[in-house]
Amino acid sequence: MADVFADLVGQDEAVATLRRAATSAAALLRAAAAPARPDDPYDDLDALAEEFDEPALSGAEPDVAGGDPGAGMTHAWIFTGPPGSGRSVAARAFAAALQCVHGTGCGTCPGCHTTMTGTHADVRLVVPEGLSIGVNEMRALVLRAASTPSGGRWQIVIIEDADRLTEAAGNALLKAIEEPPPRTVFLLCAPSTHPEDVSVTIRSRCRVVPLRQPPAGAVAEVLVRRDGVAPDVAGWAAAAAQGHVGRARRLARDPEARQRRDAVLAVPRRLTGVGAAFDAASALIEAAEAEAAASVAEIDEAERTALQTALGAGGTGRGAAGAMRGAAGQLKDLEKRQKSRATRAQRDALDRALVDLAGFYRDALTMALRAPVAAVHTDTAALAEAGAQKWDAEGALRRLEAVLECRAAIEANVKPRIAVEAMMLALWRG
Numbered sequence: 544m545a546d547v548f549a550d551l552v553g554q555d556e557a558v559a560t561l562r563r564a565a566t567s568a569a570a571l572l573r574a575a576a577a578p579a580r581p582d583d584p585y586d587d588l589d590a591l592a593e594e595f596d597e598p599a600l601s602g603a604e605p606d607v608a609g610g611d612p613g614a615g616m617t618h619a620w621i622f623t624g625p626p627g628s629g630r631s632v633a634a635r636a637f638a639a640a641l642q643c644v645h646g647t648g649c650g651t652c653p654g655c656h657t658t659m660t661g662t663h664a665d666v667r668l669v670v671p672e673g674l675s676i677g678v679n680e681m682r683a684l685v686l687r688a689a690s691t692p693s694g695g696r697w698q699i700v701i702i703e704d705a706d707r708l709t710e711a712a713g714n715a716l717l718k719a720i721e722e723p724p725p726r727t728v729f730l731l732c733a734p735s736t737h738p739e740d741v742s743v744t745i746r747s748r749c750r751v752v753p754l755r756q757p758p759a760g761a762v763a764e765v766l767v768r769r770d771g772v773a774p775d776v777a778g779w780a781a782a783a784a785q786g787h788v789g790r791a792r793r794l795a796r797d798p799e800a801r802q803r804r805d806a807v808l809a810v811p812r813r814l815t816g817v818g819a820a821f822d823a824a825s826a827l828i829e830a831a832e833a834e835a836a837a838s839v840a841e842i843d844e845a846e847r848t849a850l851q852t853a854l855g856a857g858g859t860g861r862g863a864a865g866a867m868r869g870a871a872g873q874l875k876d877l878e879k880r881q882k883s884r885a886t887r888a889q890r891d892a893l894d895r896a897l898v899d900l901a902g903f904y905r906d907a908l909t910m911a912l913r914a915p916v917a918a919v920h921t922d923t924a925a926l927a928e929a930g931a932q933k934w935d936a937e938g939a940l941r942r943l944e945a946v947l948e949c950r951a952a953i954e955a956n957v958k959p960r961i962a963v964e965a966m967m968l969a970l971w972r973g
Contacts (some may be wrong), residue, residue: 547648547655551629552765553757557882561637568616569646617750619720619729621867623736624754627787630732631703638666638699661819665692672884678711682787685719688727698727704767705731706740713742720748756786766795785902785919807896808903808923820967827896828960835888843881849876893959897950903927904943911936945969
């Protein structure tokens, strides 16, 4: 296994910051483990944090506005960046480095290995399956995070998509961050530190690690080195995915993903009238629904079967039928969670399609402006060139804005079909 930060593509500054913090955290633990002298005031982590100039470990607000943003360790972090930049990868790698017996994220010790594989007893990963993270889930997590680390190092909570915290869940998390247990570290992942993504009060108590969109060349290199993708395919996939590592891997390895992309990029040719615009909208929505249903079907069935078995389904003993009748409420709760997960999967699939479509109109805009930049979709460059000649720069920009407005509307909980139909009409009218 390679260094834990090896998969964090194109984020050299962030990696350097996290390495320094992990090294500082290891120094704190070594100092805390040293035998205390009667006259030694540094007999706990709070005092050691002060000695190492780590105000956040003692519950004080970290100085993230000035000085060296990477110096030392703190108890709460926010990883921000565009989709595909590697927010969750960075959080997991940092957690591994904190659990590393060497304090640098070697990738080979038991702490690194179990954290990266998701089996470490002191690392909790929260991945929202639905549209939000509720207060009950967050309270249970905070309670669990207050326990002493079983391995003697750190109790770590990783919250992917922290922007999906409800207001009540955010308040529950804020209380834990304001008064953190001495060896608990919170790692939050969010698109930005805007108040719509992370509340100001939570943001003010965390150190921010900004990630950037990795360059296509770096993404292609990872696909070749780690996934064995042919260099030409890796280069095409990295450019088409616009720096999103996960999408690039999917395009390079999944023929169905390439077919879905081809169908999306055929949309501009299909917009010949009002009826065609509505047909294109229906096709896009139905494709997203089908992709989402396929992605969650196996998980849903496994969950339902496991719950029914736990509740006594198929039993023949006394009271088995009554137990199943009493289980109706639990099955209903499961169906509600699964419906929320399916809705999230559908929106994610639709958003991937809109990103591809935005890339096409971006290509048309850059060609209309004769900008010296490479095309995102090299295989539809001729079509984008024709569009640039027909629409000119202003028309291409209006169409690009229509796609971006559709993404924003869906994020604001406008019904996807309504948002996509409005976008298709705007694309047709120009």
